[in-house]
Amino acid sequence: MTAPAGQMADLRVRLFETAREAGFSAIGICAPDAIPGAAGRLAAFVAGGRHGQMGWMAERTAWRGDPTALWPEARSVVMLAEAYSPEYDPMAVLAHRDRAAVSCYAQGRDYHDLVKKRLKAVGRWLIAAAEKVSVPAEIKVFVDTAPVMEKPLGQAAGLGWQGKHTNLVGRELGSWFFLGAIFTTLDLPKDLAEEDRCGSCRACLDICPTGAFPAPYQIDARRCISYLTIEHRGPVDPSLRPALGNRIYGCDDCLAVCPWNKFAAAAGEIGYAVKVGAPPLAELAALDDAAFRARFAGSPIKRIGRDRFVRNVAYAIGNSGDPTLVPHVQRLVCDPDAAVSDAAHWALARLSGRGGDQDRTEG
Numbered sequence: 156m157t158a159p160a161g162q163m164a165d166l167r168v169r170l171f172e173t174a175r176e177a178g179f180s181a182i183g184i185c186a187p188d189a190i191p192g193a194a195g196r197l198a199a200f201v202a203g204g205r206h207g208q209m210g211w212m213a214e215r216t217a218w219r220g221d222p223t224a225l226w227p228e229a230r231s232v233v234m235l236a237e238a239y240s241p242e243y244d245p246m247a248v249l250a251h252r253d254r255a256a257v258s259c260y261a262q263g264r265d266y267h268d269l270v271k272k273r274l275k276a277v278g279r280w281l282i283a284a285a286e287k288v289s290v291p292a293e294i295k296v297f298v299d300t301a302p303v304m305e306k307p308l309g310q311a312a313g314l315g316w317q318g319k320h321t322n323l324v325g326r327e328l329g330s331w332f333f334l335g336a337i338f339t340t341l342d343l344p345k346d347l348a349e350e351d352r353c354g355s356c357r358a359c360l361d362i363c364p365t366g367a368f369p370a371p372y373q374i375d376a377r378r379c380i381s382y383l384t385i386e387h388r389g390p391v392d393p394s395l396r397p398a399l400g401n402r403i404y405g406c407d408d409c410l411a412v413c414p415w416n417k418f419a420a421a422a423g424e425i426g427y428a429v430k431v432g433a434p435p436l437a438e439l440a441a442l443d444d445a446a447f448r449a450r451f452a453g454s455p456i457k458r459i460g461r462d463r464f465v466r467n468v469a470y471a472i473g474n475s476g477d478p479t480l481v482p483h484v485q486r487l488v489c490d491p492d493a494a495v496s497d498a499a500h501w502a503l504a505r506l507s508g509r510g511g512d513q514d515r516t517e518g
């Protein structure tokens with residue numbers, strides 16, 4: 156939309172204020188054509204099979220790799236960061252092997268709901284503010300699930316850079332933040348892209364329990380514990396199971412070690428505060444479908460369903476080294492879900508010293 160530059164500059168200032176008042180920790184704007192390298196890297200990622208069972212990553216790649224193809228009328232991409240920084244050490248739970256390690260991002264309410272609600276509020280404000288100066292505006296809001304590459308867009312909008320672990324890191328934000336996008340037909344003034352500030356650091360690459368980084372800045376999702384515990388259906392490759400440790404939903408290791416997190420902005424949204432905690436594995440292994448749904452209502456954990464969740468719990472019990480947990484996993488041997496039953500067999504064998512990869516250490 157063409158409008159006087161001064162009008163757009165003023166709208167931009169007020170948009171930034173509104174986004175901060177709404178609770179976002181940072182905001183930046185880039186052009187829809189600001190990520191020309193992303194499509195090729197996405198193509199290489201998919202061609203290498205690095206998306207594993209996430210078949211949706213291989214679909215609509217023309218849109219995902221190029222925001223101008225997704226919505227040709229868009230003139231600006233407003234990128235927003237929402238902090239969820241933990242107030243505790245996310246790695247501490249890894250030493251309590253009879254308890255479940257649940258990633259910080261999944262401790263509270265589902266971020267998809269919280270971020271989307273906020274994005275829509277800011278978007279509605281933008282449309283109304285543009286209307287007041289007689290500039291028609293349209294918007295579309297995205298968080299996570301649309302074919303949009305949020306990290307390169309976030310870097311182009313100046314929110315941070317894609318670190319060697321591939322996630323976005325900000326100088327003041329650290330890396331504990333979610334991303335959301337507002338595409339708009341308004342031609343707002345743009346920000347400068349942020350530059351890479353990883354330097355010679357490689358802490359995230361070295362800590363990864365499964366060796367999921369084939370090279371700095373590249374991930375093979377098939378080896379990432381976040382993928383294995385959340386996205387992967389059916390049995391996990393036995394060679395990777397010991398490295399899961401007690402992580403039953405997501406993994407925080409590569410973010411937790413990043414030195415830039417000492418500057419991390421505090422989480423403004425109380426919805427992300429610890430709710431799930433680190434429950435005993437014994438308790439979680441007993442969940443049936445109804446109990447699982449009731450316990451994780453409103454949580455992102457609910458998305459993976461009871462079977463995948465209990466499969467993960469069984470792997471964690473296998474890795475616990477705690478023989479008192481044997482009866483809790485024994486019950487799962489006859490589970491109707493084949494992956495749960497397989498995980499239970501594996502856990503029993505590992506606890507009795509008959510199976511698994513006893514020499515690997517984890518967390």
Ligand code: B12
Nearest residue numbers: 196200258299305307322323333334372379381382405406
């Ligand atoms: C698929 C996906 C996953 C997959 C794959 C991860 C991945 N890195 O692609 C899995 C399930 C493993 C995953 C895990 C996690 N995810 Co995730 N995920 C996504 C999703 C839906 C798409 C990401 C994507 O496009 N991947 C495809 C690859 C090709 O793109 P890319 O990672 O940007 O790859 C770039 C680099 O490889 C780089 N590159 C390649 N070669 C080279 C070479 C050089 C020299 C350089 C400089 C760069 C470079 O270029 C590529 C393009 O920019 C986004 C949401 C979205 N719609 O964007 C969330 C998202 C990235 N995830 C997020 C989060 C929070 C996580 C976890 C931390 C959750 C957890 N605690 O368990 C972990 C982190 C694991 C990790 N180290 O990445 C956040 C990240 C926020 C942030 N601050 O960056 C996002 C943005 C969701 C959101 N809306 O907030 N995720």
Ligand code: SF4
Nearest residue numbers: 363379380406408409
């Ligand atoms: S989330 Fe965990 S498993 Fe995945 S890349 Fe980071 S450290 Fe590795």
Ligand code: SF4
Nearest residue numbers: 318319353356359413
């Ligand atoms: S841990 Fe080091 S290499 Fe990894 S993202 Fe942070 S600064 Fe970059």
